[in-house]
Amino acid sequence: MAWINGQKVKLCKYCSEPGHTQFQCPKRKLETQKKQIKKPITRKHQKTSGKRNDERRKIINLLDKEFSRYWRMTQIESHGCCRCFICNKLLSYEDACIGHYKSRRYISTRFNPFNANVICYKCNEINSKQPEILKTYRKNIIDRYGVLALEEIENSINDKISTEELKNILSHYRQLNKQFKK
Numbered sequence: 001m002a003w004i005n006g007q008k009v010k011l012c013k014y015c016s017e018p019g020h021t022q023f024q025c026p027k028r029k030l031e032t033q034k035k036q037i038k039k040p041i042t043r044k045h046q047k048t049s050g051k052r053n054d055e056r057r058k059i060i061n062l063l064d065k066e067f068s069r070y071w072r073m074t075q076i077e078s079h080g081c082c083r084c085f086i087c088n089k090l091l092s093y094e095d096a097c098i099g100h101y102k103s104r105r106y107i108s109t110r111f112n113p114f115n116a117n118v119i120c121y122k123c124n125e126i127n128s129k130q131p132e133i134l135k136t137y138r139k140n141i142i143d144r145y146g147v148l149a150l151e152e153i154e155n156s157i158n159d160k161i162s163t164e165e166l167k168n169i170l171s172h173y174r175q176l177n178k179q180f181k182k
């Protein structure tokens with residue numbers, strides 16, 4: 001917790017910035033892409049907001065776009081192209097999309113950068129139908145982010161995430177995307 005402009009704001013337990021939890025922290029993912037997570041992470045249940053469904057849907061759609069842009073651009077920035085997280089194929093920005101290990105219908109993990117990775121359209125299409133693809137996806141999460149990241153995803157699929165929190169994550173990604181030219 002911190003006070004910003006007279007308001008109490010939750011800070012990310014990983015990078016200490018406002019606007020997202022450690023489960024959505026882009027910085028944390030970038031760093032754990034290099035090394036495995038060593039400490040177990042505690043989770044908090046979040047409050048639901050049942051109303052304003054249209055607004056919520058709209059925020060989720062906008063967030064899908066910003067999230068996808070950020071992670072595809074970040075990979076291009078670091079080594080010139082994207083790589084499919086599942087089959088390892090090199091991809092252009094346009095040929096890459098975001099594919100979820102746990103289905104995107106679970107909103108609490110839809111924007112968890114460990115659960116939502118840059119993949120190719122081919123892997124995305126067969127993802128849900130072929131257990132082999134899902135098995136590889138699972139293995140790659142363990143190999144690249146550590147088994148705790150996988151457990152964290154699996155344990156948090158049914159957590160509630162409020163529209164307010166989604167809004168915060170959206171503005172966080174909008175802020176991050178400002179570094180990339182349109």
Ligand SMILES: [Zn+2]
Binds near residue numbers: 021024027
């Ligand atoms: Zn953070």
Ligand SMILES: [Zn+2]
Binds near residue numbers: 086088119120121124
């Ligand atoms: Zn692929």
